[in-house]
Amino acid sequence: xxxxxxxxxxxxxxxxxxxxxxxxxxxxxxxxxxxxxxxxxxxxxxxxxxxxxxxxxxxxxxxxxxxxxxxx
Numbered sequence: 024x025x026x027x028x029x030x031x032x033x034x035x036x037x038x039x040x041x042x043x044x045x046x047x048x049x050x051x052x053x054x055x056x057x058x059x060x061x062x063x064x065x066x067x068x069x070x071x072x073x074x075x076x077x078x079x080x081x082x083x084x085x086x087x088x089x090x091x092x093x094x095x
Contacts (some may be wrong), residue, residue: 025054025067032090033062042091045083051076064093 033039036059046055051072056065068076077093084091 024070024073025065026073027063027065029094030057030062030064030084031092031094032088033057033059034088034091035059038088038091041087042084045087046080049076049079049083052080055080 039057039059042064043055043057046052046057046066051068053067053069054065055067057063064080066077066080081093084093
């Protein structure tokens with residue numbers, strides 16, 4: 024399952040890269056792409072794991088930039 028979400032308060036391209044690298048290491052993540060220019064994240068994971076993966080992805084984003092949020 025692949026879904027696209029908006030991101031709020033993503034401040035720099037370097038932060039986006041760090042978030043993307045961290046999310047790709049999470050168990051269950053098949054792919055992840057974050058675009059600083061469009062402020063979007065594309066996340067792919069198994070349907071049964073997706074809610075869990077999304078929650079863990081949010082935690083990774085918070086670690087890199089405490090103001091950044093993934094918005095559904």
